[in-house]
Amino acid sequence: MEHIRTTKVEQVKLLDRFSTSNKSLTGTLYLTATHLLFIDAHQKETWILHHHIASVEKLALTTSGCPLVIQCKNFRTVHFIVPRERDCHDIYNSLLQLSKQAKYEDLYAFSYNPKQNDAERLRGWELIDLAEEYKRMGVPNSNWQLSDANRDYKICETYPRELYVPRIASKPIIVGSSKFRSKGRFPVLSYYHQSKEAAICRCSQPLSGFSARCLEDEHLLQAISKANPANRYMYVMDTRPRHRVQSWWATQKDIGRIIVRISSKIWNDEKIRESDEKKRLNAMANRAAGKGYENEDNYSNIRFQFVGIENIHVMRSSLQKLLEVNGTKGLSVNDFYSGLESSGWLRHIKAVMDAAIFLAKAIEAESASVLVHCSDGWDRTSQVCSLGSLLLDPYYRTIRGFMVLIEKDWISFGHKFSERCGHLDGDPKEVSPVFTQFLECVWHLTEQFPQAFEFNEAFLLQIHEHIHSCQFGNFIGNCQKEREELKLKEKTYSLWPFLLDDQKKYLNPLYGSQSQKSAVLEPNTVSFNFKFWRNMYHQFDRTLHPRQSVFNIIMNMNEQNKQLEKDIKDLESQIKQRKNKQTDGILSKELLNSVRPESPALKATLSLKEQALLPVNDVLRTIEGSSPADNRYSEYADEFSKAEPAVVSLEYGVARMTC
């Protein structure tokens, strides 16, 4: 590779991120075309995919060498010390190049070869079939149909080819509405709730600066409303915060004709601000309409709901702040919580969750269809639609269903994965952890409903790993059209079959209680229910985690139980055989002789099984971090003997004496 000048550096030190002393592991650093690899003296390997690198930083030269700090998109942070400055410089430059590719074709997925043939690869891509999914939901039906309007991406480039719309919405209406909506993203079906006959629809904002009404758009909204015979009104949910919506209102004079009814379900935490806001909004709407409520008859079937999810820029800097706080050495409890608060991260997570709950309730309790939008309809809208569907439909809480949900609401509807994850060297302002937030919301749900999900936390972490890894084609590109142009299905592999093959790792052993499995989830969003997701943001900082994982133990035990059930069957049949043979044996000694060779074989299988059982137990009970060799605790041993300590502080469980 032209970017790699140094492929191997020896005597490199890897520092522990949270250690207060400068204890380190020494090893060799290798640079390959796809990975940075560190092998320490104990032959433990640390692999870092170039695509996972978010930033590389070269710090000021120290006596022991040149420090190189690498921050990864999967929240791994490594701190190397390279003995010679020139090596460090070479690696630094190589990583800068390798972590920011200019062309899609240079991404790992285009060279990754898991040794599958073309047929297998194609089957992998066909694993998730969205047409099947719409069929499962019950569309097309008498009210909803497949539209061919976007068959050639002529109306909307960022939508998929196949879109479901109300049967009564004609093509001219669709075309007209798409011209009124930003990026042509007109209202289409995202989820259909069969028993309630209500729909979740999604779109982008109406074009600002448009002063005239758009009759086609109004027709399309009416059509969505009418496609739900169960309810005569529908909701339009604007997921943006109010100050942004206000400016949008100001440009939408005619929207005042629509009666604004902000639901009485006001979010608790913003009661005061909201009531002021409500007055102002109403006033504005009335002013714009000239006559206020007079047109209620025409539009009373639309109810507006505002939820304040912030934009991608706010979210990006929020995560940035969070990571800064958590990366601090010797963090105090108060700094942690004030950092958590000022980052606003959990507030944003709660906002997304509250929006999804509103959506689910509108459908479940009121049988009302809901149209969700934000600005472009590919970030917040994706979050709210997918999370709302997940609350409503237990299918999306299965491993396969969750894949379908991501394919549908995120990949096919044009969430800009490549831009949001910074796959290519592009505009850093387009990067934002929108999908990470979605995964975190799902994690919060798994915490509140431990038996409602077929998958476990490892599954969410693995998906998060791969939205950035660019190892598989699924998340490359920003919309379906782009993916087709890149010929991803021919040139790359799909992630999903690999996850399914590894399914055992991702199963939730507690899944299956009927009450949680089939129910509509109604999470409690009181603030104290939102916790910092340590296993995501510190997934590589082992010292911060519990040393024994109940979850892993139960998972292994569940697996073991299956094996034991099998063993019991085997043993029972063997005993039965033996008994039969004994009775037969009395009758015929010859027969007995002929079966004799079987018995050593039986013994062999038995002892094999015993062996197979034991290691499971070992794994179950191994306690990481409790052995004296654990580096966190061995390191201060020399500290103790070194000098007369005046003050002893213990940080991250590591005592340190300062003199």
Place this chain on the structure above:
Amino acid sequence: MEFAELIKTPRVDNVVLHRPFYPPVEGTLCLTGHHLILSSRQDNTEELWLLHSNIDAIDKRFVGPLGTIIIKCKDFRIIQLDIPGMEECLNIASSIEALSTLDSITLMYPFFYRPMFEVIEDGWHSFLPEQEFELYSLAISEWRLSYVNKEFAVCPSYPPAVIVPKAVDDEALRKVATFRHGGRFPVLSYYHKKNGMVIMRSGQPLTGTNGRRCKEDEKLINATLRAGKRGYIIDTRPLNVAQQARAKGGGFEQEAHYPQWRRIHKSIERYHILQESLIKLVESCNDQTQNMDRWLSKLEASNWLTHIKEILTTACLAAQCLDREGASILVHGTEGTDSTLQVTSLAQIILEPRSRTIRGFEALIEREWLQAGHPFQQRCAQSAYCNSKQKWEAPVFLLFLDCVWQILRQFPCSFEFNENFLIMLFEHAYASQFGTFLGNNESERCKLKLQQKTMSLWSWVNRPSELSKFTNPLFEANNLVIWPSVAPQSLQLWEGIFLRWNRSSKYLDEAYEEMVNIIEYNKELQAKVNLLRRQLAELETEDGVQESP
């Protein structure tokens, strides 16, 4: 009976009980000397039985003829009673107020409680100092059991029997007692079998401003050191606080007089600072309406988790001195009855596998808290809701339990007991039908004749039917030292205590049950496989026997 005077209205009908997450219950309210009882008198409806001593504070409100009493309990639960009739309501309220703040200990429920269960083992005799000492005695040639405090004359807050270095006689102990706060001379708290190092605890030395010294004291603690070895003194107060203590006659060990000891100062808070921390935390946990920013900032402002971190850190440090440094330690703060005990008992949880068993943990509480003279009566008189604050209240024991919970969470398989066991201990420390947590020390307990007049908590707990509720199904004896992480990211709010009444735990409980089922099923299957294997092996040998002739 004097209770009758306090109860003007013993019974009111049509009272409505409101609790979060439960539908309201209408029924009859009865007041007895020790209980508030609400019964709907219908089948399948749980009755509410509330100990008056569990009531921390009450509020009353009136809307027309309907009165409302809001009862705030020491276990942080809040319930509401709607009582028809203003007079009845006022009577009930004043009765509750009087009955929940009885002055005399001997009027407390434990003196009236008659157990309905069969006592298998009398808990008052479960953890005698002699038996506990025997556990060590095999390994100890340097220690002895001293009865110098038999009449509680040397130290009123120590038990009659204490473990001291063999080389120091009772006369010297009496002298040392005059040099230590409250007469609390250094005694053995824990003996680390691995290397023979020990944890001792005491009150602060009474050096005063003129730097008084006590040769016997120096000799006593030096007697615990091996030749050429150095020890550590962990003072739970910051240096400036320890220095200020000299003005009041207290102080700390001067380097000059204790050359073989290194002093380390930590800062574990005491008294009203802890009490205020608890009040703030509970208030914040009870507020369902606050937004995220407010919740996080209040959680931070309560400082509760900061205290947890400080206590755990100090305990880890103590454990490290013993296990990693091979050094003995002496722990004290001012009195040696609060932060000192938090540190010495938590260090044992970290170091000693036995203290992570149910029996061992009970022994630890008996030894390091009850016998060691933690003033439960003073510290646990009130909880988070009481307005009239007295100086001595502090959630010291709750902080200890919380720290244990934090370690339990990080090592969920290393403890024989589960979270419910810790919650149970918290409840009984504040309000109980048992005498175990009454009084401030052994001397008071003796005077109250608790052993004769009340039932021990351990008599109730240590029956198989109760133990099963408190047993951790994941327990697998782990003989290692367990080092918890004390990073803020690793510490969590103890939801089982602080959010217990503020959220529905239905789904979490169901999940826990499912987990228990999987473990039980696993045991069942293992047993069955073993049985079948034996059967098969027998059949095989039978075959062999048949064939051999």
